[in-house]
Amino acid sequence: MSRVRGVLFDLYGTLIRWVVHPETHRAVFARHGLLREHAAWGDQWAVGPGDGELHLVHSVSREAYHAWELERLRIRTRAAGVSEERIEALVRDLYQVPDTAAFAAYQEVAEVLAELRRRDLVVAVCSNWGWELEQALARVGLADAFDVAVGSAQAGARKPHPLIYQVSLARCGLRASEALFVGDSWGPDVVGPRSLGIRAVHLCRDEPAVRGRAVPPGCPEVPRIADLRGLLPLL
Incomplete structure (x- = not known):
């Protein structure tokens, strides 16, 4: 199996949260x-x-x-x-x-992204988002944290359609076997990437919005973490 050369992140619920609904x-x-x-x-x-x-x-x-x-x-x-x-x-x-609405990055996001960059990994966002994805990242202080940002509006397809992952991989210069996808939604962030051969990590934060959601049973091939700090030992 190829080593991980890049990490692709979902945005909302993974990197950022609402502070004003x-x-x-x-x-x-x-x-x-x-x-x-x-x-x-x-x-x-x-x-x-x-x-x-x-x-x-x-x-x-x-x-x-x-x-x-x-x-x-x-x-x-x-x-x-x-x-x-x-x-x-x-x-x-x-x-x-x-x-x-107003958003903010989760507390650990900046340090985790900086560590991934320090390890010379490609860092990307792949999100079901409107046309202004890069502006949204700038508003939460993450404008310079990513090598690539791919939103569904510009890609022409929403996760878990294969096209948005393919566009993300191409822009990152990665093969599917070299990428890891991290996100909080089982279908778009785990099932979708895995259908193309991208490894996945399921993020389940301990917060009210997540606790009220039905969490699918885990599987050995998909690690489950409570926040993004749990990603680092997996790489």
Whole structure:
């Protein structure tokens, strides 16, 4: 088996966490006097592309991707019964909801990433994220911590679609057998990478958001760690 030459990280829940949660869609609908329509809106977190979705045609440019995001919101607001004359103002506010969140890096992230760089490993982010992934890293002080940053918006596919891992490996200059993937979500961060021959480490932090989530049974081939310091002895 090839030695590990590079480590690919998921972003949210692995490297960063919320310190201010985003505004709820219910609050946005309420400001517009549309609480009845909000009852038909559904899950706030289901407005984006689904896990594993391929969307190359929408990822040809920043402008094309943002236009696709806005059109998805328009389609869903119509389905929720919002009248045409009120759609654009509502969509504008819904589109800005992610900007109301604030993130911070987990406490151990900077020291672990610095140690990986000291060991001369390629360090990368591979995340289901919007077009502004590099700006998000800059806001949490991680702009210079990675050799490569690949977000689904620009890659044209969301984990666990094989394409996003393939793009990440190519940009890192790594073969699958030389890479290790670290993340907190079993399907996108363990099953997906392993399907391409990338070794994986499952991160299960001891915090409320994780404790409330069903954790799949472990397997001998996938180490499970409680924070990123647990990664270092595995390399």
